[in-house]
Amino acid sequence: MSDDTPEALSDLASRLFDAARAGNVALLEEALAHGLPADLRNDKGDSLLMLAAYHGQDAAVRLLLRHGANPDLPNDRGQLPLAGAVFKDATAVVEALLAHGARVDAAGPDGRTPLMLAALFNRDIVLRKLLDAGADRNATDASGATAAQMARAMGARNTLALLEE
Numbered sequence: 001m002s003d004d005t006p007e008a009l010s011d012l013a014s015r016l017f018d019a020a021r022a023g024n025v026a027l028l029e030e031a032l033a034h035g036l037p038a039d040l041r042n043d044k045g046d047s048l049l050m051l052a053a054y055h056g057q058d059a060a061v062r063l064l065l066r067h068g069a070n071p072d073l074p075n076d077r078g079q080l081p082l083a084g085a086v087f088k089d090a091t092a093v094v095e096a097l098l099a100h101g102a103r104v105d106a107a108g109p110d111g112r113t114p115l116m117l118a119a120l121f122n123r124d125i126v127l128r129k130l131l132d133a134g135a136d137r138n139a140t141d142a143s144g145a146t147a148a149q150m151a152r153a154m155g156a157r158n159t160l161a162l163l164e165e
Contacts, residue, residue: 016040020048020064023057028064038069045076054084058092061085071102078109086114086130089123094130104133111141119147119163122156127163137163 016036019027028048032038041047049069052060061081065071074080082102085093094114098104107113115135118127127147131137140146145153151160 013040013042016048017042017046017051020051020057020060021055023052023055023060025059025063028060032063032067038064038067039073041073041075045074047073047075047081049073050075050079050081050084053081053090053093053097054088056085056088056090056093058090058096061093061096065096065100071097071100072106074108080106080108080114082106082114083108083112083117086117086123086126087121089121089126091125091129094126098129098133104130104135105139107139107141109142111143113139113141113147115139116141116145116147116150119151119156119159120154122151122154122159124158124162127159131162 016028016031039047039049047069049061049064049071050073052064071081082094082097085097105113113135115127115130115137118130137147148160148163151163
């Protein structure tokens with residue numbers, strides 16, 4: 001990088017965050033090979049991994065994890081990559097995060113775990129993966145609700161059936 005003015009650095013950072021969102025593995029791999037911190041964060045505290053996970057970019061997620069990205073690094077709102085992947089129903093991303101040590105029961109500020117999000121949004125395949133990884137079906141959020149109670153309230157029949165097995 002020959003131009004290290006603040007504008008050029010800002011442009012480069014913007015391109016890297018866009019690469020994470022879009023799953024541009026080639027650009028991310030090149031940047032990581034040149035010393036890019038795997039846990040680089042933007043002004044909202046979103047890491048490259050958070051953005052890749054939220055946008056379902058499993059190849060980018062795996063690349064970042066191989067380069068040491070923290071699977072449990074929250075953004076400024078306390079949101080976690082695993083929760084973002086569950087919300088987006090990105091099964092391959094969920095699998096990659098769990099395989100690299102993401103805490104299956106890590107909760108956001110509201111106390112909601114990934115299992116609760118899967119239950120709420122009727123993400124039955126993801127919910128099964130979380131249960132298989134040891135998610136606590138009896139955990140409660142800040143209001144005292146369990147995943148099954150959330151599924152019932154939302155009419156999420158598939159996840160409710162799995163939680164009541």
